[in-house]
Amino acid sequence: MPAFSLEPSQTARCAELRALAADRLRPLAEKGEPGRVNRPLVAELGRLGLLERLFTSGALDLCLMRESLAHACTEAETALALQGLGAHPVHAHGTPAQRDRWLPAVGEGSAVAAFALSEPGAGSDAAALGLRAEGEGEGNGGPSPAGPPSNPSRTAGPVAESDGSARWRLTGDKCWISNAPEADFYTVFARTTPGAGARGVTAFLVPADRPGLTGTALDMLSPHPIGALAFDAVPVSADDVLGEVDRGFRVAMGTLNLFRPSVGAFAVGMAQAALDATLAHTSRRDAFGGKLRDLQSVAHTVAEMALRTDAARLMVYAAATAYDEGAPDVPKRAAMAKLLATETAQYVVDTAVQLHGARALQRGHLLEHLYREVRAPRIYEGASEVQRGIIAKELYADLEVS
Structure with missing residues (x-):
């Protein structure tokens, strides 16, 4: 892998985004209600053209956007990321009708998207999903889906009507779904076989x-809109399928391979914000006859924070570049980037709190905010333990090939 550096235009764009986040997005974020979708903030992201870029940019540009926004306004970063996560399957796998119906509204910030994968009993193990997609009439003497597919062209359940009428009924639950229950549409993963x-x-x-779809908000540590969804025989048709029947796992993993490095970028943005705050604080804080920065233990700790942040940033950029270039080892690189960056951000933010002392624990302090924000990325889109499993699997697969 060659040495990595950003182009001057990319560096300038990052600086511009940090300024926009501070000047135009942060005030809207502060007016939002914790745990609720901030639609004015989403609409402003659309007016600034940032949501449209979710569908026209590569993985590296997505990472640069998320890192830059996270540095100044984590709420804006999260709103952007959730729109991308929920809508990317439509962009990548949707029919022309699906794309025309939803993507323009997502891009302008008038429609809120959500990615509904996790369940109460199937979080990181996406293959263990229990939400059932039952064929029309199933359980009432009607036909039922066949067993595991042996033919890639096999269709699960009864044959679809030509008018796209309801073909399955979704029954079960989803949990820890960002933007639920306030989203306008959901990318939902269900078991058809x-x-x-x-x-x-x-x-x-x-x-x-859709009739039968209800949801409730969850009160979480981070102030993001997160909820649970209940599906009570929710009707879906062939017109609602994204990609191919029984091939939804590829849709999910393709989306996560793109967004996992950018979760790392979100973490790097938070780590950099914590590092910047620590540099400023230790330079002006009087302690033991000098400034905090004059204490060797403090200076070495700050150096360690910077070292880890830069290392994580480079790994994120390398993974995103590999994705954009179509490299064969994207799953491994994406997992490495998310793992290193999120664990690094946890260390940097926690260390920043320690160096600031009690003031960093006051409600409203930047580090108090980051401390609550930084914990979740180590869990969502595959917990750190899952990322280690992916990395090991890919390493051993490479060994078998060679």
Whole structure:
């Protein structure tokens, strides 16, 4: 891998985004209600053209956007990322009708998207999904889906009607879904073939107004909109499928391979904000006859914070570049980037709190905010332990090939 550096235009764009986040997005974020979708903030992201870039940019540009926004306004970063996560499957796998219906509204910030993968009993193990997509009439003497697919062209459940009428009923629960229950549509992953593991999952585009779909908000540590969804025989049709029947796991993993490095970028942005605050604080804080920065233990700690932050940043950029270039080792690089960056950010923010002392624990302090924000990325989109499993699997696969 060659040495990595940003182009001057990219560096300038990052500086511009940090300024926009501080001047135009931060005030809107501060007016939002914790745990609720901040629609004015989402709309402003659309007016600034940032949401449109989710569908026209590569992985590296996505990382630069997320890192820059996170440095000044984590709420804006999260709002942007959730729009991308929920809508990317539509962009990548949707039909022309699905794309025309939803992507312009997502891009302008008038429609809120959500990615509904996790369940109460299937978080990081996406292949263990329990939300059922049952064929129309199933359980009432009607036909039921066949067993695990042996033919890639096999269709699960009854044959679809030509008018796209309801073909399946979704029954079950989703949990820890960002933007739920306030999103306008959900990318939902459900089991169409029982007992088939990852091969029996289908992705559906489900508008929020479908009968039988309800949701409740969850009160979480981070002030993001997160909720649970209940599906009570929610009707979906062939027109709602994203990609191919029983091939939804590929839709999910393709989306996560793109967004995992950018989760790392979000973490790097928070780490850099914590590092910058620590440099300023230790330079002006009087202690033991001098400044905090004059204490060797403090100076060495700050150096360690900077070292880890830069190392994580480079790994994130390398993973994103590999994705953009179509490299064969994207899953491994994406997992490495997310793992290193999120664990690094946890260390940097925690250390920054320690060096600031009690003031950093006051509600409203930047580090108090970052301390609550930084914990979740080590869990969502695959916990750190899952990333280590992916890395090991890919390493041993490479060994077998060679």
